[in-house]
Amino acid sequence: MNNLPNKTSRRRLTSLLFVGLALSTFYARSFYYHELDAFLVIEHSGGVQCASFSPDGFRILTAAGDGNAILWDMATLRRNRNGKITPGVSGIMRHESLVHCAIFSPYEKYITSLSDSGAVSLWNPDIANRTSAGISMLQRTHQFIPPGYSSARSESSEAMLNPLVDNMAFHKEYNWLLTFSGTSDAWVWDMDSLPTGVAAPDVKAFLPHESTVTFARFRPGSDNKQQVVTASDDGQAILWNLDEPDYKTIENSAPVPVPARMAVMEHSESISYFAFSTNGSLILTTSSDDTSKLWDLDQLLEDDSTPTKPLLKATLPHDGDVLYAAFSPDSRKVVTVTASAIRLWDIENPKTAPDGKTVFNLLALISDPVGNTGYAAFSADSHRLLTLGEQQNATIWNVDELVLDENNLPIPAKVAQVVFPAGQLRAALSPGEEYLMLSTSGQDQGVWNISRYLSGHGLSLSYQGITFLLPVFITWLHQPAWQGFKLR
Known part of the structure; x- marks a missing residue:
C-alpha cells in the first residue's frame, strides 16, 4: 500500500496526462490531415465545362457539353432515386451547341451564358416555363454574336479557348460584360443598354489582337475602373484604357470604340493566364x-x-x-x-x-x-x-x-x-468563400464544390456527371453541411 501514489502524486500524474494529450493533439494537427467523405450529390446529364455560384451563394450554375446549363437551388434539398441528397433544379437553359460557361450578373438580375457557336445568351433566373414533361425551362431574353465572329472562327473547327478559365466576366461596379471566344479579339458590352426588344447591348469597347485572345479581365482597384488587361497567344498582354477610345468599322457594322493601349507586357511565347494583386x-x-x-x-x-x-x-x-x-x-x-x-x-x-x-x-x-489542371x-x-x-x-x-x-x-x-x-480541373470561389467550385471539361469531368472550407463545412466532387459534397474537417467540430437549407 505504501508503494501507491498519494493524492498529490495522482493529481500531478493526471495533469501530466492531460498535458501530454494536448501536446499529442497539437502534434497530430500539425503533421496529419483529414481525408474527406461524401454526403451530398448533384447530378448532371452532360460533361460539365464550368460552374459558378450566385452572389448570395444559395444557387449554382453548371454549363455542360450537351448544350445544357442548369440552375440549381441549394436551399431546396431533396432525395433522388438512389436516396442521395441533391439540390432542386430551378431551371434548364438549352443551347444549340456546347456551353463554355454561365455566370450571374451583378445582383442576380440575369444569367449570361456563352456557347460554342459564339452566341452570348441572357436568361431570366426568376421566370421558368414548365414543359408537359414537368421540366422547368428558363426564359431566354436576349441572344447576340459579336460582329465578325463567324468568319473569324471559320479557319478552325475547334474553339481556341483556354479550358481552365471562364470566358466572360462582369465589372465589379459597372454593368459591363467582358467576353472573349477563341478569336483575335475581346469585347466589353454595356449591359445597361438592354431594354426589352433590343437584340444586343451597346459595345463599350472592342479589343483587337494579332492572335488568339487567351484571357481577359477588368483591372481591380478604385483608380482603375476604366482599365482592362487582355492576353494573347503571341506572348503579349495589353493594358487598355476604356476612357480614351477611337472608332473602327468591322465588316460593315457600325463603328465600334477601340480603347487606347496604355502598356504592353511581353513574353517570348504564349501568355495563358495572369493574376492581379488585391489593389x-x-x-x-x-x-x-x-x-x-x-x-x-x-x-x-x-x-x-x-x-x-x-x-x-x-x-x-x-x-x-x-x-x-x-x-x-x-x-x-x-x-x-x-x-x-x-x-x-x-x-x-x-x-x-x-x-x-x-x-x-x-x-x-x-x-x-x-x-494540365x-x-x-x-x-x-x-x-x-x-x-x-x-x-x-x-x-x-x-x-x-x-x-x-x-x-x-x-x-x-x-x-x-x-x-x-x-482529370483537368478549374475553379471559382463563391462570395465570402463559403464555397469553391471546381469543374472539368471532357468525358471524365465534373464539378467540385468546397463549402465553407475555412470553417470546415464541406467539399464536393463530381465524376462523370455526379457531384458529391464532402465535409472538410479543418476544425475539429463538424457541423452539418446543409445547415440553413431545407430538406424536402
Missing part, C-alpha cells in the same frame, strides 16, 4: 516560355523605340509551361503552377542577385504533378492554400507552417485532402 497595382503573367513575370502597373516606362511597358519587378524561372498563378489577398505571397509542381514564393522580401536583378525567395515547392487559390486570410493534383487529390495547405517532405524539402503543412478521379 490591382501588380500583375503576374504566366507563359509557355517557362517563366512567370511580375509587373508594376502603377509604374509605366516611356520608351520611344518600344511600346510603353510597366516596370518588370522580377522574372520567376520554372521548369516548364506556367499554367496558373495567384496572389495571396495580403499580396505578400504568390503561387505558380506548372505541370510538374506548385511553387510558393515570398514577394514581400525581395533580394538582389549579383547581376543586379531582383530575386524572390522560393518558400516551398510541392512536387505534386498537376498535368493548373489551379491554386488562397483563403481570404492568406493562411490556407488549395491546390489540385493530377494524382487524384485536391489538397488544402497551411502556408504559415512549413514541414519537410520525404526529400527533406520544405512544403506547407497539409490540412485536408480529398481523392477524386483524375
Whole structure:
C-alpha cells in the first residue's frame, strides 16, 4: 500500500496526462490531415465545362457539353432515386451547341451564358416555363454574336479557348460584360443598354489582337475602373484604357470604340493566364516560355523605340509551361503552377542577385504533378492554400507552417485532402468563400464544390456527371453541411 501514489502524486500524474494529450493533439494537427467523405450529390446529364455560384451563394450554375446549363437551388434539398441528397433544379437553359460557361450578373438580375457557336445568351433566373414533361425551362431574353465572329472562327473547327478559365466576366461596379471566344479579339458590352426588344447591348469597347485572345479581365482597384488587361497567344498582354477610345468599322457594322493601349507586357511565347494583386497595382503573367513575370502597373516606362511597358519587378524561372498563378489577398505571397509542381514564393522580401536583378525567395515547392489542371487559390486570410493534383487529390495547405517532405524539402503543412478521379480541373470561389467550385471539361469531368472550407463545412466532387459534397474537417467540430437549407 505504501508503494501507491498519494493524492498529490495522482493529481500531478493526471495533469501530466492531460498535458501530454494536448501536446499529442497539437502534434497530430500539425503533421496529419483529414481525408474527406461524401454526403451530398448533384447530378448532371452532360460533361460539365464550368460552374459558378450566385452572389448570395444559395444557387449554382453548371454549363455542360450537351448544350445544357442548369440552375440549381441549394436551399431546396431533396432525395433522388438512389436516396442521395441533391439540390432542386430551378431551371434548364438549352443551347444549340456546347456551353463554355454561365455566370450571374451583378445582383442576380440575369444569367449570361456563352456557347460554342459564339452566341452570348441572357436568361431570366426568376421566370421558368414548365414543359408537359414537368421540366422547368428558363426564359431566354436576349441572344447576340459579336460582329465578325463567324468568319473569324471559320479557319478552325475547334474553339481556341483556354479550358481552365471562364470566358466572360462582369465589372465589379459597372454593368459591363467582358467576353472573349477563341478569336483575335475581346469585347466589353454595356449591359445597361438592354431594354426589352433590343437584340444586343451597346459595345463599350472592342479589343483587337494579332492572335488568339487567351484571357481577359477588368483591372481591380478604385483608380482603375476604366482599365482592362487582355492576353494573347503571341506572348503579349495589353493594358487598355476604356476612357480614351477611337472608332473602327468591322465588316460593315457600325463603328465600334477601340480603347487606347496604355502598356504592353511581353513574353517570348504564349501568355495563358495572369493574376492581379488585391489593389490591382501588380500583375503576374504566366507563359509557355517557362517563366512567370511580375509587373508594376502603377509604374509605366516611356520608351520611344518600344511600346510603353510597366516596370518588370522580377522574372520567376520554372521548369516548364506556367499554367496558373495567384496572389495571396495580403499580396505578400504568390503561387505558380506548372505541370510538374506548385511553387510558393515570398514577394514581400525581395533580394538582389549579383547581376543586379531582383530575386524572390522560393518558400516551398510541392512536387505534386498537376498535368494540365493548373489551379491554386488562397483563403481570404492568406493562411490556407488549395491546390489540385493530377494524382487524384485536391489538397488544402497551411502556408504559415512549413514541414519537410520525404526529400527533406520544405512544403506547407497539409490540412485536408480529398481523392477524386483524375482529370483537368478549374475553379471559382463563391462570395465570402463559403464555397469553391471546381469543374472539368471532357468525358471524365465534373464539378467540385468546397463549402465553407475555412470553417470546415464541406467539399464536393463530381465524376462523370455526379457531384458529391464532402465535409472538410479543418476544425475539429463538424457541423452539418446543409445547415440553413431545407430538406424536402
